Amino acid sequence: MIYCVEDDEGIRELVVYTLQNTGFPARGFDAGEKLFSALCGEIPDLILLDIMLPGQDGVSILRRLRAMPETVGVPVILLTAKNTEYDKVVGLDAGADDYIAKPFGMMELVARIKAVLRRAKPAEADVATAPLEAGAIRVDERAHETWADGRPVQLTLKEYQLLTLLLRNRGAVLTRDVLLETVWGYGSESETRTVDVHIRTLRQKLGACGAQIETVRGVGYRMGGQA
Numbered sequence: 001m002i003y004c005v006e007d008d009e010g011i012r013e014l015v016v017y018t019l020q021n022t023g024f025p026a027r028g029f030d031a032g033e034k035l036f037s038a039l040c041g042e043i044p045d046l047i048l049l050d051i052m053l054p055g056q057d058g059v060s061i062l063r064r065l066r067a068m069p070e071t072v073g074v075p076v077i078l079l080t081a082k083n084t085e086y087d088k089v090v091g092l093d094a095g096a097d098d099y100i101a102k103p104f105g106m107m108e109l110v111a112r113i114k115a116v117l118r119r120a121k122p123a124e125a126d127v128a129t130a131p132l133e134a135g136a137i138r139v140d141e142r143a144h145e146t147w148a149d150g151r152p153v154q155l156t157l158k159e160y161q162l163l164t165l166l167l168r169n170r171g172a173v174l175t176r177d178v179l180l181e182t183v184w185g186y187g188s189e190s191e192t193r194t195v196d197v198h199i200r201t202l203r204q205k206l207g208a209c210g211a212q213i214e215t216v217r218g219v220g221y222r223m224g225g226q227a
């Protein structure tokens with residue numbers, strides 16, 4: 001199930017119609033409170049969220065979603081007419097998994113949704129049986145749980161994917177382009193800021209353990225610390 005929160009009736013109906021005709025069950029809502037009412041009954045696989053909404057704006061709604069245990073890991077793609085770097089950073093900093101500026105094509109939207117969903121649900125064979133560890137950071141991929149210094153850490157999907165990728169390649173330097181391509185499914189020099197924003201929030205959530213994610217100036221990032 002995919003939820004689309006969009007106050008423009010024409011866009012909302014077109015998105016829902018397109019999704020339903022490409023194999024995705026979908027529901028549309030014109031305001032955030034209707035979304036939260038629906039969440040009481042069913043948690044979707046992904047949420048499409050417009051930023052410019054009446055009442056509570058999309059970024060505020062996104063922050064609420066990321067603060068709720070039930071929806072902290074649900075992928076969210078922002079749909080908005082705003083397309084400046086600042087607006088992208090604000091959205092990504094709030095926990096968005098992707099960002100599509102209006103006007104957008106329906107085929108592009110479906111492709112981006114599929115890419116996000118593929119990364120949200122990795123194949124069972126790709127999930128390690130043993131926890132990933134480095135220093136005081138520990139990730140149990142089967143349980144989808146993260147700890148830092150023995151305390152549980154709530155991560156967004158992209159933060160979790162970045163952390164597991166760094167842990168699997170502990171000691172190796174991963175460029176921003178590699179991180180962008182692997183986690184987001186596309187590479188673009190103009191979008192590497194996306195990686196930096198997520199690394200910053202990931203470090204903040206890990207607390208003192210965040211220092212284990214080392215910046216290699218001019219190249220990218222690596223996971224330090226002992227196994």
